[in-house]
Amino acid sequence: MALQPSVPITVHPECVEFVRVIEELLLLRQQEAGQNRTSLPYDAWEDDWGPRKWHRTELEDLVYSSYKRMRKGHITRPPRREVVMEIADYFQCTLLERNRLLLAAHTFPVECYLRGQELEHVLRVAIETAGALPMPAMILNRDWRIHYLNEALLRLYDVSPQQIAELPAASVNLLQLLFDPELPLYPNLMIHRASWEQMALQTIYGFKMANLLSMYEPWYQQVISHLMRLPAFSWYWQQVHLEKQMEAAPTSPAGVTLQTAVPRLGDPSRLLSLRPLVISTGYFHYTFPLIIGLLPISASDQAIFEQIGLPYLTPLPGGQVVP
Secondary structure: OOOOOOOOOOOOHHHHHHHHHHHHHHHHHOOOOOOOOOOOOOOOOOOOOOOOOOOHHHHHOOOOOOHHHOOOOOOOOOOHHHHHHHHHHHHOHHHHHHHHHHOOOOOOOOOOOOHHHHHHHHHHHHHHHHHOOOEEEEOOOOOEEEEEEOHHHHHHHOOOOOHHHHHHHOOOEEHHHHOOOOOOHHHHOOOOOHHHHHHHHHHHHHHHHOOOOOOOOOHHHHHHHHOOOOOOHHHHHHHOOEEEEEEEEOOOHHHHOOEEOOOOOOOOOOEEEEEEEEEEOOOOEEOOOOEEEEEEOOOOHHHHHHHHHHHHHHOOOOOOOOO
């Protein structure tokens, strides 16, 4: 940021940088408000704050009541991390701005997303893993771009590798594959409308949840602006409210299931129940890109896998439950 607001000399030395960043953000947001910043193509933060005026008193009233005392030197250390995150939400921060606030508060930043060579290295490992899995699987990045579909997943939805290879790179996004009638996966998913709707809503929910801190990132705005042009996407996007969805969400990952029709069966009424399996390529490092596998739930679902020639995990003898 080029802005250099003055900081009162009364501010405690431990809080000087934190106050400086807040003052910069206040000035920056006031400038942007004066420039009539373009509205976003989606409902941003689902809060009750309404339009911001970007004044210190508003910040104090809505988020951080101790800020006035901090500026007068009565507060000797920055707030806890969770309070800093709420302040960043108020400011509608990008990740860079959020991390400036966190570092100024002497706490750890949000992990940045993988890019460039680092992303390519992780993708190579993920593709090797997904290609060896005995189940339909894909590799998904944070922007919901699909980087790999294994043969089993292509067979499940009766799509050829050539059809996928011919798609423009921007089209290989899970949400676009679900909503774009010009893409090959769409008609195969739409043969059973109810299962498609369930999949569409669950996928939008997953995208919103995974990117709670990314709503003001340029890539996020570009992805949603592009998707808003697709038929029906805007309506389904607006149906997913995170607070309501979280209250109604299953309490355990084991409760998350996915139902889908299988084009190769030729019977739209015969549904396959699947359990998503999320696999990280790191050791206790749960970040994107992720491998998403699909497991048949019941014996009848396994029978469908066998009928269309899909692999699936089979139990091995032995093992021990640890109490």
